[in-house]
Amino acid sequence: MLNNLxxxxxxxxxxxxxxxxxxxxLALGLNIITGLTGQLSLGHAAFxxxxxxxxxxxxxxxxxxxxxxxxxxxxxxxxxAALIGWPILRLSGDYLAICTLGFAEIxxxxxxxxxxxxxxxxxxxxxxxxFLPMPIIVLIVVVLAIIASAFIQNSRFGRALMAIRDDEIxxxxxxxxxxxxxxxxxxxxxxxxxxxxxxxxxxxxxxNPSDFGFLKSIDMLSMxxxxxxxxxxxxxxxxxxxxxxxxxxxxxxxxxxxVYGALLVFLMVFRPNGLLGGVNFTDLVLRKLxxxxxxxxxxxxxx
Amino acid sequence: MALLKLxxxxxxxxxxxxxxxxxxxxxxxxILALIGPNGAGKSTIFNLIxxxxxxxxxxxxxxxxxxxxxxxxxxxxxxxxxxxxxIRLFSQQTVLDNVLIGAHxxxxxxxxxxxLKFLPAVRREEGRLLExxxxxxxxxxxxxxxxxxxCNLSYGEQRRLEIARALAIEPAxxxxxxxxxxxxxxxxQTLLTMVKNIRxxxxxxxLVEHDMKFVMGLSDRIAVxxxxxxxxxxxxxxxxxxxxxxxxxxxxxxx
Ligand SMILES: Nc1ncnc2c1ncn2[C@@H]1O[C@H](COP(=O)(O)OP(=O)(O)OP(=O)(O)O)[C@@H](O)[C@H]1O
Ligand SMILES: [Mg+2]
Numbered sequence: 001m002l003n004n005l006x007x008x009x010x011x012x013x014x015x016x017x018x019x020x021x022x023x024x025x026l027a028l029g030l031n032i033i034t035g036l037t038g039q040l041s042l043g044h045a046a047f048x049x050x051x052x053x054x055x056x057x058x059x060x061x062x063x064x065x066x067x068x069x070x071x072x073x074x075x076x077x078x079x080x081a082a083l084i085g086w087p088i089l090r091l092s093g094d095y096l097a098i099c100t101l102g103f104a105e106i107x108x109x110x111x112x113x114x115x116x117x118x119x120x121x122x123x124x125x126x127x128x129x130x131f132l133p134m135p136i137i138v139l140i141v142v143v144l145a146i147i148a149s150a151f152i153q154n155s156r157f158g159r160a161l162m163a164i165r166d167d168e169i170x171x172x173x174x175x176x177x178x179x180x181x182x183x184x185x186x187x188x189x190x191x192x193x194x195x196x197x198x199x200x201x202x203x204x205x206x207x208n209p210s211d212f213g214f215l216k217s218i219d220m221l222s223m224x225x226x227x228x229x230x231x232x233x234x235x236x237x238x239x240x241x242x243x244x245x246x247x248x249x250x251x252x253x254x255x256x257x258x259v260y261g262a263l264l265v266f267l268m269v270f271r272p273n274g275l276l277g278g279v280n281f282t283d284l285v286l287r288k289l290x291x292x293x294x295x296x297x298x299x300x301x302x303x
Numbered sequence: 304m305a306l307l308k309l310x311x312x313x314x315x316x317x318x319x320x321x322x323x324x325x326x327x328x329x330x331x332x333x334i335l336a337l338i339g340p341n342g343a344g345k346s347t348i349f350n351l352i353x354x355x356x357x358x359x360x361x362x363x364x365x366x367x368x369x370x371x372x373x374x375x376x377x378x379x380x381x382x383x384x385x386x387x388x389x390i391r392l393f394s395q396q397t398v399l400d401n402v403l404i405g406a407h408x409x410x411x412x413x414x415x416x417x418x419l420k421f422l423p424a425v426r427r428e429e430g431r432l433l434e435x436x437x438x439x440x441x442x443x444x445x446x447x448x449x450x451x452x453x454c455n456l457s458y459g460e461q462r463r464l465e466i467a468r469a470l471a472i473e474p475a476x477x478x479x480x481x482x483x484x485x486x487x488x489x490x491x492q493t494l495l496t497m498v499k500n501i502r503x504x505x506x507x508x509x510l511v512e513h514d515m516k517f518v519m520g521l522s523d524r525i526a527v528x529x530x531x532x533x534x535x536x537x538x539x540x541x542x543x544x545x546x547x548x549x550x551x552x553x554x555x556x557x558x
Contacts, residue, residue, distance in 0.1 A: 148418055155417035156403075156410045156432070163393055163404045170391040173353055175379035175408035175472060184414060 006133045014135055016247055021138040022200050023243030027223040027235040028145045029192025034221070035230035036158060037185040038165025039089065040097045043104030044193055044220050049212035050107065051077045051194025052201035053117050056125040059202070066130040070141070070198050077194025078187040085186035090179065104217060111209035122208030125201045138199055145192055149232045152188070161185050162230070222264060228274025237276055304367055306331040306507050307383075307476055311361035312351055312371075321347045323531035324361065329476065334498070334508045336518045339528035340551060345511040346388050348528070349478050353385050354378040366475070380408045384469030385478040388511070390461050394454040398445060398464055401453050402436040405471030409435060439470040442504075443497055459490040463497070470501065477501065479510040483517045495521055519543070527551065 006014065030044050055073035058064045064072070088099040111117045127134065152158045160181050163171035172178055201207040223242045227234025242260075249256045271277070305328035312325045322344045329335050337345050350356045352363060354375040363371045370378050379385075384405070393401050410432050416425045440446040443463035448456060453464060462482055469477055482498070483491045491514065498521060502508050512518050518525060518539070525542040527535040529551040535542050542548055 151420045152414075152417045155412075155420060156407065156429070157413050157417040159400060159404050160407055162396065162400075163407075166393040166395065167391050169355065169375075170387070170393065171404070172375040173355075173379055173385055173387075174405050174468065175376050176404075177374075177376045188414065 002136055003133050006135050009135075016244055018135050018138050018203055020240050020243040021135075021142045022196050022203070023223060023239035024142050024236050025138075025145050025192055025196040025199070026220050027227070027239035028149045028232065029189045029196065030220045031149065031189075031224045031230065031232070031235040032152065032161070032192070033185050033189035035224050035235070036153065036165060037161040037182060039182060039186070040093070041100045041186075041189070042097045042214075042217055042221070043100035043102070043107075044189075045212040045214070045216035046100075046104035046107040047077050047081060047190040047193035048197035048200065048216065049104075049111060049209060050080055050190075051197030052207045052212070053111060053123070053197075053209075054194065055198030056123045056201050056207055057116065059125060059128050060123070063128070066128040066137070066202070069128065070137075070195055073198035074191040074195040077197070078191040081190030082183055082187040085183045086179075089182040089186060101214070101217075104212075104214065108209050108213060117209065120208070120210075122206060122211075123201075124206050125204070127202055127205065134199075134203055138203070141195060141199065145195075146232060146236065149235070153230075153232060157181075157184075165230075222260070225274060226264065226267060228277025231274065231276050234274050234276035238274070305329060306366065307352065307509070308364045309348070309352075309361070310364070312348070312358050312363055313360040314347060314351060314356055315359045321531050322351065322358075325528070325531070325533045327526055327533060327536070329507060329509050331475075331507055332502070332505070333523045334502055334510070334521055336522040336525045337509070337511045337528060338513070338515075338518060338525060343528040344531040345528055346480055347531075349385060349480055349511065352378075352478065353383060379472055382472070382475040383478065384472040384474035384476070386462070386465035386469055386480055386482060388480040388484070390458075390465060392453040392461055392464060392468070394452070396453060397450055398440065398453055398456065399433075399436055399449040401464060402439050402467050402471045403432055405439070405468035406432045406435050408472055435473070436467075436471055439467040440464075442470060442501065443467045444493070459486045459494075462486065463494070466497070466501075470506070474506060476507045476509060479508065479512075481511055481513060483512055483514050491517055 026048060030041065033039050033041055051073040054076045055069050058069040058072055084103055088096060091099055112120050117123060130137065160171070160176045163174065163176055164178055164181060168178055219242065223238040224235050225238070226242060227236070227238030245260070246256060249259060252259070267275070307329040309325050309327040312322055313320065314322045325348065337348065339345055347356065351358050354370070354373050354377070357372040361371070362369055365381060365383060370381065393404060410428050412425050412428055416428070419425055437446055437449065440449060443466050445460060445463055445467060448460065453461065456464060462485070466479065466482065483494055486494060495517060498508060522539055524537065525539050526533055527542060527548050534547045534551060535545045
């Protein structure tokens with residue numbers, strides 16, 4: 001039945017929708033390390049690449065069930081991120097950005113030279129049999145990623161990340177183990193990038209290490225900057241627009257990057273916090289429902 | 304045994320000896336003030352105690368354990384809360400979130416807790432932290448501002464919010480770096496009462512402050528620092544009449 005539903009959608013539209021879905025997963029992932037924790041990663045495409053190749057190899061060599069492949073791609077990518085995050089997340093600002101950039105280039109060069117990744121020829125990825133059609137799987141992952149991101153943001157874990165983003169010295173003085181939280185945040189972020197990469201590879205049917213270069217990383221960054229760093233609805237919104245934009249700007253494909261760049265410059269000038277930055281949706285809803293002002297009655301307690 | 308003990312604590316920044324062989328004990332339950340001219344090394348002593356800097360020489364122990372050289376998050380977790388002379392709030396976050404971050408060490412659930420938010424155990428912990436945060440806010444009379452952004456508070460309120468955030472650690476020792484700076488006389492009076500109440504609730508208070516009236520009205524004991532060296536230590540009236548202190552403040556030949 002679901003297959004019929006999916007088949008009834010125009011294939012071109014479906015392809016755009018799946019691209020948007022994968023874009024959202026990637027953007028939500030990057031949002032955790034860069035938006036919430038404030039650590040600029042310029043090499044996130046590398047994690048997408050690790051996830052894509054891990055997923056492809058699990059399918060090709062081991063023929064694992066698709067759902068297991070998705071989970072494993074994310075997990076292995078997270079482990080890789082934790083391993084390289086441990087030394088480099090001690091660096092701050094520009095140094096960290098340069099390191100992530102370098103790491104991404106190294107991953108690309110390594111994959112371009114390994115036999116198992118078929119060097120510069122890339123891999124053809126068969127779509128493993130699964131009960132659910134691919135677009136539905138992507139939709140489910142998107143929903144789960146949105147829920148997880150929202151949960152993280154409103155938790156003790158998320159508060160620690162945002163404290164690190166806003167003031168490391170104050171965060172440390174409140175008992176937050178900065179190094180540990182940065183690595184965890186990086187791993188969670190890479191987990192989503194890895195899953196995004198795995199889905200991307202299986203959906204497209206072909207991957208090449210050069211697909212995951214610097215421009216891909218910048219694409220992801222643009223999504224969360226456009227939507228507003230640290231905002232879950234912002235990441236969804238930014239990813240949707242920028243994943244769909246290339247299609248709508250196809251008629252002027254030569255000038256696409258130009259328009260893109262101009263839009264981002266305008267954004268930085270007129271709305272530096274992103275389109276949805278600084279809008280607290282939970283808060284808006286709670287206030288509308290009249291839940292929040294209650295707490296004012298605690299005012300004189302315990303004096 | 305003293306709650307906090309500085310044993311010949313020394314730190315050098317290049318050629319400058321910012322804190323020079325300071326011996327100091329903070330007794331449990333007291334309010335101790337550290338005073339001294341600008342640049343005397345008062346804030347640096349707080350940074351040594353909280354692990355922002357490690358002492359070049361000497362030893363700092365808290366509750367009998369040597370804490371010198373330990374990272375700040377470990378020291379905070381062992382029960383030392385602090386405020387900053389230059390306010391360091393998470394200014395784009397709400398007042399409540401600031402204090403919830405202060406309550407970090409009072410919780411345990413991490414990433415798994417975030418993803419399993421609906422588990423009763425996680426919800427209980429969140430509820431407990433929220434209650435603690437509101438309680439700390441009410442101690443500095445800020446509970447009614449819980450949902451405002453920290454940056455929208457007045458200067459005096461921001462100083463009080465820093466105290467609430469530090470209290471959320473449920474510290475045994477609270478370090479306040481110039482808590483009354485920038486406040487008007489009424490605000491200072493209110494703050495004085497608040498700090499006294501905090502001590503009554505069982506928290507030992509160690510503060511740095513320039514306002515002498517405030518210090519005299521609040522402290523059980525005063526230590527004086529000049530050029531990184533401790534030059535006096537005693538009850539307020541002793542310290543006030545100490546010739547070395549008068550000289551440090553007014554210059555040679557003032558008496
Ligand atoms: N990180 C640092 N590097 C170099 N010098 C420093 C550093 N921190 C403090 N100092 C120096 O140490 C001395 C003591 O500074 P400190 O901030 O502790 O003074 P203070 O007693 O708190 O003064 P104030 O009353 O103005 O706050 C000053 O000369 C200061 O310039
Ligand atoms: Mg100072």
